[in-house]
Amino acid sequence: MNGSDRILPYTRWVGAIIIPFLVAAFIILYLFPTHTDALFAWTINPPITAMFLASAYAGGIWFFVQVVRPNRWHAVRYGFPAVFVFATLLAISTFLHWEKFHFGHISFIVWVTLYIATPFLVFAAMIANAPADPRAPDDRDARIPWPVRILLALVGLCALATGIFLFVVPQVAIDVWAWQLTPLTARVCGAILTLPGLVNVWMLGDARWSAFRQIFQAQLASLVFIGGALAIRSGDLDWSRPSTPMFVCGIVASFVVYAALYLWGEASMRRSAPVVRAAPQD
Template sequence: MPEGSRVLPALRIWFCIEVLFASFGLVSVAYDPANSASNFAWSIQPPVTAAMIGGFYLAIAPILILGIFARSWERVRVVVIPALVFTAMLLVATWLHWASFRHGTPAFWLWYVSYFTPPFAFGILYLLQWRRQQAVPNHQPMIVAFRSLLILLGLLITAEGLYTFVNPAHFMAPQAFVITPLTARTIAGWMTAVGLILLFSAAEGAFERVRIGAPFLILALPCLWLQMARFPDQVDWTHPRLLAMGAVLALCTIVGLYMVRGLRLRN
């Protein structure tokens, strides 16, 4: 029997629903970003920014699948609050840019439901699980230096994401690609999710309880790069802000790989 409290069936079911929601992004902006005007909730221009959002959907998919099969609540909780905050941010972005959406279409309603319901679902399920959670030992504790890195990197990315959400013009100009306020706020939500996963991983302080978040950290950079490479003429690949973003995401990849490596060394 795994140490810790069991994952409630309702939370496993909700992760299954989230997989369905994410599939919408995978089959639209991840697979066919050039046609977001017909296959997504709003027309994302230029297509490279739609491809970027699709890259985030690709990177997040393993977390949702791992959540379905998590061995205990203590090994999944690290991503629940970040998911709540992320979906709440995109819900607020939807309200702020209501006129930009393709109202009345199936794509819009799927988008709206997929961001209106999760903040409430994750919040309720977190409280239910929190009342049942147990104190568990740290079998694979993180060293202080690594936890400090998680905190510093998490604070940097979270602050950047929140500031961009409040002031999207900060992310819009100058930039390596053309971006709209709605897209800027959407990317800000994804950035905040990355930062919060790092911070909550530091709070857990044990490798065995943060493994679920590692794939997202590892895959964010390669997925975004592969998606953006589909539209090379729409990107200034030498732009300093793009290089800085790549450096930060590369560090996230290294952090994620170390999380997995740490587990394998100790198991």
């Protein structure tokens, strides 16, 4: 491992600060999605939307654990732009729909504080740590084939475009989405969909499996919980809309593709020859 490829203490502290809030939000939204009127920053209906947001938080928990533990910067760096955009969009959504929130509730105070501070904290970590990536592979690594990178980048661009559509024109999205939305929840769902989009596009410029494997672990965690939400709250889905089977099939297909890539990457990494690095010269 290259000695310069390290996560700065500040960046670890940012991760350590964020994780407890993600855990608390996940527990409330995934385990008690029908009680957001009493437990969360705003009332979320139908419950599948709460579980969809919780699924993003599940991936976020896994991601920031990788940031906090002993690790390399290049293994997590491509998650930071996605988190920055996600948090920024949620901050904007909060102020655009201020009247929908439970003023004075502890969860509202935490929500507002978190989404005002997080974009700045994450952006600062991203900029401060960026020079640490030596652009070198791990001692054992695999190179993602160019066709696979193009395919996943296209998948990411589709997710990103859908997320932008939901965020920018929520009133239009409400009429076509797979379940009932409000302008606020449409924008929240749009912010969630930007996460995989902004990760995958980086593959066009970086073929190192080690730069994506831990972020893909987080994405797989999110997909598992989204699948659970679709099964548990299937009654919230509007099957009269074409977007519903498209969304469900897209989640299943994404899980299959991501899992296959992950298994391939891990097997290729184990088969790769260790990189022999030259000793530093005096």
